[in-house]
Amino acid sequence: MLDPRLLRTFVAIADAASFTIAADRLNSTQSTVSQQLGRLEAAVGQSLIDRSARPISPTPSGERLLGYARRLLALQDEAQTLLADPSGTITIRIGVPDDVVTQAMSQQFARFAERHREIRLDVTTGLSRDLTKRFRAGEFDIAIVKEARADGDARASFSEPLGWFEARDICNDWPDPIPLVTFPPGGLYRDLMIDRIERERRRWYIAFTGNSLGSVLSAIEAGLGVSVLPVSTVAAHAVRASSIFAADAPLVVSIYAWESDGATGELVAAMSEVLSDRPGEQINSKPLDKR
Structure with a gap:
């Protein structure tokens, strides 16, 4: 050489x-x-x-x-x-459900990135149960998950109202068994739907499984079946509340982080601000102990 x-x-x-x-x-x-x-x-x-x-x-x-x-x-x-050039030399790893990566959340990410050019945001979307396991295993610095109740170390928690939804422009007299539009096995909404239908002693079958919120909503719009979704996710889509069942109890959207100060704490606060603007009400908000 x-x-x-x-x-x-x-x-x-x-x-x-x-x-x-x-x-x-x-x-x-x-x-x-x-x-x-x-x-x-x-x-x-x-x-x-x-x-x-x-x-x-x-x-x-x-x-x-x-x-x-x-x-x-x-x-x-x-x-x-x-x-x-230090740009992108530090990584903050974030795990979030698919529907949380909204335009408002992305704008917060953009503003944060503008203030901290040295930080790269690695965002992974997935099912809440898997995200929780990966956060506890140390794979994420920050995680937003949906759960029945928040753990004691949640930085903040927010109520997530749910509803049963069907196509807005298609008149459906749902047959027996009821066709369901769902996320893959392991998803909270899927389990809630099946549990509710079985408690009501109704029959069901999976008509469509989608890996993303967009694919699930498109299937509902097309009339493939009914589904349980957060109320905050449906406003821009051709769906309506279904009368097949009354609304289920809300879930909790919680944000977790291993650090409570510095750039991570700043990002957690920004993400919490976006979550607080979603339909529902704040349940708690508290600083995390450093670990």
Whole structure:
């Protein structure tokens, strides 16, 4: 591998057409510049500067190397500049349910990122039960989860009203068994639906399973079946409250974090502000003990 310092000396000599001027530009001495050129010539096995020419100039081999040397040095300078920039060198890992990543939440992320260019936000969406396990295992710095009741270390908790929804523009007299639109197994809404229907002694079947809130809402709009969803998620969609069952008891949306101060605490406060604007009411809000 060619030493970048020797290449830089070679380029300076070629550009200046003078050992003396090159030494001045490199804040070095003429003898050091001459020695470094000699080391580079020994490394490549070729004479690179015609010292007998007036002014001195690259040899044919030197001319061939010069373009490569400039590109190598430019890449080195670019890499050094990139590494000197702290942007995105610190990571905050966040786990959230799919429907929590709203425009308002994304705007809070954007404002936070503008204030903290050194921080990269790694956001993972998923089912609340899985997010809780991964947070407890230390995979996330912050997690928002939906649960029946908040644990004692929740930073803040908010009520999440639920409802049964069906297509707004399709008149449905739901058959027996009842078609359900659900999230995959393990989802809270899926379990709530099945438990409620079985308590009512009604029959059911899974008509559609979607991995995202958008796919579930689209299936409801198309009339594939009924589903339980948070009231806060349906306003912009062609769905309506179904009369098939009365609303279930609300869930709790809780935010957890391992740190309560610094940039993480600032982000938790911003995310809590978004959650507080959703339909429902705040249940608690308290600082976390540092761990």
